[in-house]
Amino acid sequence: GAVVSQHPSWVICKSGTSVKIECRSLDFQATTMFWYRQFPKQSLMLMATSNEGSKATYEQGVEKDKFLINHASLTLSTLTVTSAHPEDSSFYICSARQGADYTFGSGTRLTVV
Amino acid sequence: AQSVTQPDIHITVSEGASLELRCNYSYGATPYLFWYVQSPGQGLQLLLKYFSGDTLVQGIKGFEAEFKRSQSSFNLRKPSVHWSDAAEYFCAVVPLQNDMRFGAGTRLTVKP
Numbered sequence: 001g002a003v004v005s006q007h008p009s010w011v012i013c014k015s016g017t018s019v020k021i022e023c024r025s026l027d028f029q030a031t032t033m034f035w036y037r038q039f040p041k042q043s044l045m046l047m048a049t050s051n052e053g054s055k056a057t058y059e060q061g062v063e064k065d066k067f068l069i070n071h072a073s074l075t076l077s078t079l080t081v082t083s084a085h086p087e088d089s090s091f092y093i094c095s096a097r098q099g100a101d102y103t104f105g106s107g108t109r110l111t112v113v
Numbered sequence: 114a115q116s117v118t119q120p121d122i123h124i125t126v127s128e129g130a131s132l133e134l135r136c137n138y139s140y141g142a143t144p145y146l147f148w149y150v151q152s153p154g155q156g157l158q159l160l161l162k163y164f165s166g167d168t169l170v171q172g173i174k175g176f177e178a179e180f181k182r183s184q185s186s187f188n189l190r191k192p193s194v195h196w197s198d199a200a201e202y203f204c205a206v207v208p209l210q211n212d213m214r215f216g217a218g219t220r221l222t223v224k225p
Contacts, residue, residue: 006156034212043203044157044215093156095213100145100164102213106156 002028004096006105013084013112021079021108023094028103029074030096035067038091038107050077084112115140117206119216126194127224134189134219136204145207146187148178151218152200160202163187174198199223 003026013019023033032051036044048064050056050071058064066088068080077096081088093107118137126132138144145164149157161172168180178189187204204216 036215043217046212046214049212091154100207102147102207104149104157109154 002026002096002098002101002103004030004094004103004105006094006108008108009106010109011111013110015085015112016083018080018082019084019110021081021092021094021110023077023079023096023105025075025096025098025103028096028098030077030098031074032097033071033077034095034097034102035069035077035079036093036095038093040091044093047079081110084110086112088112115208115214117204117214117216119202119204119219121219122217123220123222125222125224128196129193132189132191132194132198132221134202134204134221136187136189136216138185138187138204138206140206140208142209143180143182144209146178146180147205147207147213148172148176148187148189149203149205149215150174150200151203157203160189194221194223196223196225 005024007022035047038044047062048056048058050069052071052074056069071077089112094105116139147162148160160176161170163170163180170178176191180187201218203218205213207213
């Protein structure tokens with residue numbers, strides 16, 4: 001079946017630094033990828049939708065200058081958390097769509113100290 | 114407003130008992146419907162999905178779900194729960210092949 005690889009699985013960074021999270025579709029081409037954030041004991045909240053070769057569409061309340069999304073190829077999307085702060089600590093999950101199938105990465109636990 | 118609702122935040126059942134987790138959606142047209150399970154600190158595992166056709170959908174791990182258009186519901190069921198089923202369960206919808214939206218989740222506790 002379809003596999004989405006997400007790296008790193010966990011990362012600890014200092015406040016004020018930037019962190020990049022990668023999401024790769026390993027055996028299929030994903031025209032659309034999605035980025036979600038999940039705070040402890042809460043649901044997944046959609047942050048943004050990215051289409052290959054175009055700018056990402058951000059959900060209301062998500063700062064596009066803080067959460068930079070790049071979808072440079074049909075198999076790779078990256079999320080960069082810029083100038084991270086402790087309140088950005090969360091579980092970030094990507095999803096890649098192929099037709100009507102949605103495949104999720106295993107998630108990235110970000111802790112900002 | 115368009116939404117997906119899981120009315121039960123937390124459910125506790127005894128091992129071997131039957132289970133039903135509720136999911137209701139509010140969209141103009143019937144969206145694609147999904148159920149996922151998530152163990153603590155882990156990613157999502159797809160249990161089953163419904164696009165069209167037979168309204169009773171069979172999934173993995175002995176789960177099934179029934180789509181009821183008249184009730185805008187897609188409830189998840191399992192006839193006999195195992196201790197390993199304890200986890201967080203999310204109902205998700207995709208309206209008109211758009212992005213996927215999740216319900217708030219239902220935490221399942223299984224008593225021995």
